[in-house]
Amino acid sequence: MNIKNLYIALCFLFIGNSFAQQTPAPSQTSDVTIEGGTAHLGNGKVIENALIMFSNGKITHVGNANSKIARRGTVINASGKHIYPGLIAANTSLGLAEIDAVRATRDFDEIGTMLPHIRSIIAYNTESRVVETMRPNGVFIAQVTPRGGRISGTSSVVQLDAWNWEDAVMKKDDAIHVNWPNALSRGRWWLGEDPALKPNKNYQKNVDKLVSYIKEAKNYLNGNRNSKSLPYEAMEGLFNGKQKMFIHVGGQKPITDAITVMKETGIKNIVIVHGQEAEKVADLLKSNNIPVVLERAHRLPNLEDEDYDLPFRSAKILSDAGILVGLGMEGDMERMSTRNLPFYAGTYAAYGLDKEKALQIITENNAKILGIDNVTGTIQVGKDATLFISKGDALDMRTNILTDAFIQGRKLSLETHQTKLWKRYSNKYKNN
Structure with a gap:
């Protein structure tokens, strides 16, 4: 090796050490x-x-x-x-992307629509420099969740101090994530359409497509396996109770539809994620023993006629109704912002939720929702x-x-x- 190549090798070694996680x-x-x-x-x-x-x-x-x-x-x-x-963070793509502006570092969204067989744990990067910033605030556990599509894929629960994903995993393939169709839509202003919210004319059509896919998977798993289907096989845990379905949905009608439809298809172990207007169907959620993973309170109300502080009071409203409430991190800058998990819980405490109950939504409650309460939380x-x-x-x-x-x-x-x-x-x- 000549002196030039030696310098180059030493340079890369120095850079690698300076950027590697502890x-x-x-x-x-x-x-x-x-x-x-x-x-x-x-x-x-x-x-x-x-x-x-x-x-x-x-x-x-x-x-x-x-x-x-x-x-x-x-x-x-x-x-x-x-x-x-x-502290436990639910519903976050932590470790699946490093720099939002660099596409090569983003590994949380696959091409396609129905992707139950996509496993986020395989892509989880324990060397992420973002992950190490969680620990100084007490965030030690996270549900690593894929994004995109109608069925995004499968999440897993990890602890945030590990050599590789095999060391990190606490609960492998804990849930399949579904993005429920929107009942409302906005016009495309750049095409001269009215940007105001109005009923989505394709809502029922999109729901029917999702339901049809789930029924096809159930039929396949019941013995009608003409050819091997990895996506259908990945959904077996939803029907035998080993996996949960996390339904990302908001709005009174969509939440009601999601619960009703999934019960009809035989999937009973579900969790509502986001849950805007969940307070309007609190009785339905409680009677079916369905938890809600709320998103961060730091946002505007969804509808013009909602109270300005409704997002901040939602945790108390649902907790008082007897619903198991957790806290997720999906949204803008979600990976970097996951370190602020305790402070988002603190916001709910500032708006009426008892301080120990606010802590509970990011400890025991999230542990129960993720199915790890027997070992942590x-x-x-x-x-x-x-x-x-x-x-x-x-x-x-x-x-x-x-x-x-x-x-x-x-x-x-x-x-x-x-x-x-x-x-x-x-x-x-x-x-x-």
């Missing part, structure tokens, strides 16, 4: 005890002066620090601080030691400053390329 934390080898902090368990309960211990990645004790129990391993004094379960004996310590309220961006963080008992580094830049330029101005 190495995942090693497995827990010694016990950890956290005492003295205020523990927010994620199920609505709070323990003042708490004592929490975990070993081999699992929580072994949750109680009061005044109890006469021997502390084990490394003892962390959390006095004056707050302890929370790791709350600080509870036997569950994964996925939790963090914050100097203040985790739902307030001014006070959510993490001091310690753990995923499955592994102690995380809270350093990212963003914190490095912050320290770098903070020092610059200190020296001037």
